[in-house]
Amino acid sequence: MRRRSVLAAAGVAAVSFPGAAAASSPAVARVRTGMDRLAAANWETLQGQRVGVVSNPTGVDRDYRHLVDRMHEDGVTIGGVFGPEHGFRGSAQAGGSEGTGVDARTGLIVYDAYLASLEQWISMFTASAVRTVVFDIQDVGARFYTYIYTLYDSMAAAARLGLRYVVLDRPNPIGGRAHGPMMTDGYTSGVGRLKIVQQHGLTVGELARFYNGEFLSGAVDLQVVACRGWHGRLHAADTDVPWVLPSPNMPTPDTAEVYPGTGMFEGVSSLSEGRGTTRPFELIGGPGFDYHWGDRVSAQGLPGVEFREAYFTPTFNKFTGVLCAGVEVKVTDRSTFEPIRTAVAMLVEARKEPAFAWRLDGARYWIDLLTGSPRLRTMIDAGATTAEVNAAWAGELAAFDKQRRPYLLYPRSGVRSSSSGTDSLFAGSGSLSSGPGS
Incomplete structure (x- = not known):
């Protein structure tokens, strides 16, 4: 296989706002649920x-x-x-x-x-x-x-x-x-x-x-x-x-950090969202991808995140037993990381690959159900940039x-x-x- 870098209140005390912790910060707040x-x-x-x-x-x-x-x-x-x-x-x-x-x-x-x-x-x-x-x-x-x-x-x-x-x-x-x-x-x-x-x-x-x-x-x-x-x-x-993992494919807080964004890869048939691996939603890749995709996403300079070239073989779900190339999404600063913006950048660049395909669920695209409308899909299909896609929902947000x-x-x-x-x-x-x- 050729080299592939597949991308890697009542009861609330008055609180001051310290500087937001980075991903590696050792500070821990005592919280009573x-x-x-x-x-x-x-x-x-x-x-x-x-x-x-x-x-x-x-x-x-x-x-x-x-x-x-x-x-x-x-x-x-x-x-x-x-x-x-x-x-x-x-x-x-x-x-x-x-x-x-x-x-x-x-x-x-x-x-x-x-x-x-x-x-x-x-x-x-x-x-x-x-x-x-x-x-x-x-x-x-x-x-x-x-x-x-x-x-x-x-x-x-x-x-x-x-x-x-x-x-x-x-x-x-x-x-x-x-x-x-x-x-x-x-x-x-x-x-x-x-x-x-x-x-x-x-x-x-x-x-x-x-x-x-x-x-x-x-x-x-x-x-x-x-x-x-x-x-x-x-x-x-x-x-x-x-x-405690809230579901079998949400094993760590790291998974939760990326999930609102990389969960959208459930709407892509040609890319695994990492189910069937030990890092679901952090490992994203497919058999038809290589390092060019990850390199292009990395070049966007997204805040609070790096992309590690990664290879994985899912044990269930998409591409069971098939070697996938892609990236591992590594959050480096929680205070600046934006999971949806990051995943949009990944989708924009993935759409340029010949192997890319949206997932159809009957007559509907699954990505439309995940994102709430056809807008993201149609904008990306039309060649919109990461910034243009994210700006589209600024008013409703x-x-x-x-x-x-x-x-x-x-x-x-x-x-x-x-x-x-x-x-x-x-x-x-x-x-x-x-x-x-x-």
Whole structure:
């Protein structure tokens, strides 16, 4: 083989803004998650109630003890557990679930909630006779990561049944900045159901408040147990929050950093996004590519990232058992790295290769579903530059950034939540009584 360089809030303390940490910074912030805070309060707000828990393996304390196991041991009445994609205990691959059954450790009924319709959620909540729903799942900050739709659907069902909904918040592992294009009418799907931008920059608690205010008309009796010690410039590697892989192909915080961008390579049939390797979404390549692609991307001088010439052979998914040439995406500075801008540059240069092909899903292009419209695809096909493609969504991104501000619980650079600095356990309610951010 010839040489190929395939490319490589309430409960939020007042925070000052130190210089943003680089990828190699040793500084670590102490952060208490919503679970940590509710457990420290001895689950007081859940005592005497029948509780349903929506969670997966990420719902752990700093000793890696799971929320459900701890609540069960401490005598909280759990009527049922609801498992999203990959399952409650995390034994299923992408696009799979564990089914409905009895949890071996606790003896609790676990309901299969993956791809459940609103009526199915209502049926599961009714069968389990729960009156309060608790959500604790680590999101990774991208619109096409499915747990945020598990959040929305279960909230909608809770609203229909008049149930209380409690979110135990966790940090957004890639920080609080929003980037990328907005979802548009006609392109919603299981990888993009709601009108938010591709990298939303919200925690799940903030997303729940956004959903309740923008999509559910305040119908949910919502309470968020906010994190303490987190702000929008902190990424997962900057905190002491334990990392549990949220899904089989999201093994490390490094994966989460690149995912809102390189996840778009799921929409390219001629390039593997690294599934079936130990570095999914960081290794990108295909059998018809060589070092010229990576060299052209490197020449763009993108901030906070370098590209290592890489070769890999996937063990499953695209190109199983076939040697692929490409790059490993190496984030060198989290504070300046932009995953979507970076991936757009990679797509722009990859499109120049004869082997390049978009992935068709029936009559639709998968990239259109991932990005929310045909715009990115048609611009790249027409020869647009990286700068031109990224500039195309500047207006809608600015509008979304303004739209989300009333729902923020944690400081961002230049934007502070009005709930910052208080010590109440709960942040916000169905009426958003904690007020908008300024």
